[in-house]
Amino acid sequence: MPSDKPKASRHTEIERKFAPSESAVSPSFEGLSSISRVERSPVQSLDAVYFDTPAHDLAAHRITLRRRTGGPDEGWHLKLPAGPDSRTEVRLPLGDGDPTSVPEDLRDVVLAIVRDRPLAPVARIETTRTVDLLIGPSGSPVAEFCDDEVTASTPANDDRQTWREWELELIGDTEPDEGAALLTRLANRLFDAGAETAGHGSKLAKVLDQARGEEPSPTPLEKPHPDPVHRAVAELVDELIVWDRAVRADAWDSVHQMRVVTRKIRSLLRASEESFGLTDDSWLLNELKELAGILGVARDAEVLAEKYDKAIDALPDELVRGPVRERLVEGGKRRYQAGWKRSLSAMRSERYFRLLDGLEALVAAEPSSATPGAEPAPPSLESSYGSVRKAAKKAKAAAKDPDVSPEERDEALHKIRKRAKQLRYTAAALGDDKVADRAKAIQSLLGDHQDSVVSRTHLLQEAVVAHAAGEDTFTYGVLFGKEAEVARDAEAQIEDALEKLKKAAGDG
Template identity: 65%
Template sequence: MGSSKPTRHKEVERKFDVSESTVPPSFEGLSAVTRVEVSPAESLDAVYYDTAGQDLAAHKITLRRRTGGSDAGWHLKLPAGPDARTEVRLPLGDAEEGPDDSVPAELRDIVAAIVRDRPLAPVARISTTRHIQLLHGADGNALAEFCDDQVTAAAVGGDEQAWREWELELLTPDAEHGLLDRLGNRLLDAGAAPAGSGSKLARVLANGEPGPAKAPVPKDPVHRAVAEQVGELVEWDRAVRADVWDSVHQMRVTTRKLRSLLKESEESFGLTDDSWVLDELRSLAAILGVARDAEVLAERYESALDELPADLVRGPVRERLVEGARKRYAVGHRRSLAAMRTTRYFRLLDALEDLVRAQPAAADQEAAPVTIDAAYKRLRKSAKAARAATEDRDEALHRIRKSAKRLRYTASALGADKVSGAAKEIQTLLGEHQDSHVSRAHLSQQAEAAHAAGEDTFTYGLLYQREHELAEHAREQVEAALAKLDKSVHKL
């Protein structure tokens, strides 16, 4: 493709099935609609792409190359809630830029966690003759678009189908609440019915080759939790690629949850401590951690500096701490994306899906059921070691945090909500302690650099003391949180 960047649009619409004889509705009498503009008919031709296993369709995603109409180009449509999708668009390239069936790398990358390195090829062709009415509000702006579509379509290798349908799409994101319902009721009153398929492509594929079978929901709670987290990982992957705020953090959390759950039930999944999947999850979390740690520091320092009186912020402290951390985040984010575009990463996703699909151990070889006992004992052991530690106390407390994290995720999967909540409290306290430990080390380094550059280092000392106080406050609350956890476990 050319140098154009993808654009994103939120699409809120509903589809309706109608017969050939159904008469389009009138929108007169609706207070929100002051004028109806009839546009010239459009002829649209679209080729839809997917993998051989219809991976995009399984995730309710469509990818097409459409010619004709005002928005000709490549369109990638992603679920975004009830009646809503995010449409990512790219204009058509010039003929010399590549063949028509070459999917733009920019769009493929957005769904890379789903399609991985599998080929994308045409799965259907859909031609539409569209009659459009634009519904305008009192301010003269178009509120909604009503489309009366005559459709001819065929899946690759399938028979041609023809039908008529209506589409109703809101054109303003701040449209009056309930407007879509009121407009939709006019269509229903005219004889339409809610569409039986979510999209034209879904209707075509439903009558063509059978789509991908849905994986059964695992009965075992830990397997079910792993399946949910694998799905979350794919969702957060897409957000990280779009650099959505907090997405790196959430993807890292999901990666760690998966590793904790798998480690806590290794036998059931046929894993061992040195299994490749566990090593890869640890490596992925570490790569994401570069960007996440920088993001935490940037937010932490910005908040702390904003709270200080202006006369106590001396020298280019904000540039060194906040802007410097943001630059490191950008570098870490690029490094994360590079890792997420490798065959190694794709094979990890394949392996995780294989674990989800695999059945737990057979009845005659069934592993012992997963409980919270081992995770709880591990946490108590870590707490005992921390109390006895005379050196490396920060590292000892960090081990409690890691044990609390594993207990939290296992307890949550098993429905032990009070235990999970108590473990989360310990994790949060010691997370604050760990963040403060990392921040103090960074402040020391930056203060030395500032001193070498002849800058005032007074503010670095203030921030260091603030971090020390935050760490002490968190540490002082740990024993009470551990006692609360003991109480919740003994009540099981």
């Protein structure tokens, strides 16, 4: 039975904010080839209540969440950063629910930030808005100029703040370069009229700054951490939060990318355990491994479905027999959906929240050292490279040993990939691009090999099921043979790739 629950809509908002001086005059847009006329809309009365955690975690990430009445787009609005001048706005109608309770659909979008902390009103902002629609030569609006008279207050401070603010927002579909140029031309008219660029990204940011007794100002640049690996981990933790949102929206390839970031963090932490005060059996490392494993279920299904779709398309019609596409491609899509839902379940758990808490605490802490007062030892490329060389030596021995099974040989090659991956991430963090590139080549090569191993195992399993159902299994054999070719090609190239890494690492 279909649900009557309203679905959230998403919009891209491209705008700039300005602070008009006391002597500012109404801007003129005459003479611009992109503007044919200006139409004034009726004055709007807007009343918005903004929500955040007690520590203002959303504001710290430049995110605003509000419930607004009045105006043509009244409702719940969640605004997320999406680049310079751009934000993604997620909207829900007001509904009949508790106006002080944030809808779960919106809370879930930012759950990696708010976690299990409460969301409550942090400000009320009332705006009297005068709107001018800027009409283009085609007769359609291309931009909107808003002249706002703002009154704001916070629950903790009854003193009402008032100010005047101008906004320019693009309307309609324009190419990015064209839109940026138009916004700049319009902004110049506001500067000519006596405005300056606003010193805040949102009205809420201004309210919270003034409530704390601070003048709104651009966020100062933080002093970079002296340890390059520490800096890299901090950046990756921020990236993890971004990919978390993409996974919740079921964006293409997002599960894969979130898994990659999770594994990067774990590799770098393992490469520099002393600096982070960790050990091999740290709960944080174990939780990252567990998360990567959960995400891997959906990732593998998505990769296999795409791989089989392309492979079947490339086969002559006479080689495609039976409902092979339904089993391999559509079945993969169904497994992806199941894996994605399992990932979401994990990402809504207290266990996941504590992992994120732990990662944030780790990057915020000062570097530790085994020796009191001493600087922590930087990660060693020599140690990481040594682990690759050791894994390669074992794989070479396994390839020559008749008593070693094919599965064991595949696993030996997979270990080279895992060691090369850790070397790549460490080298990249330390700025050794040559070693990082050579390690990446090995990782990619053996990634194709491992995907072939997983694919062939899956093909055998599906062929057994198809055979039991009385279906023709010929195509499964054809695809199996092609996957075996991929593995052989990777194995033929690995020795040369290892030799190039050896030279890049200065080994001999």
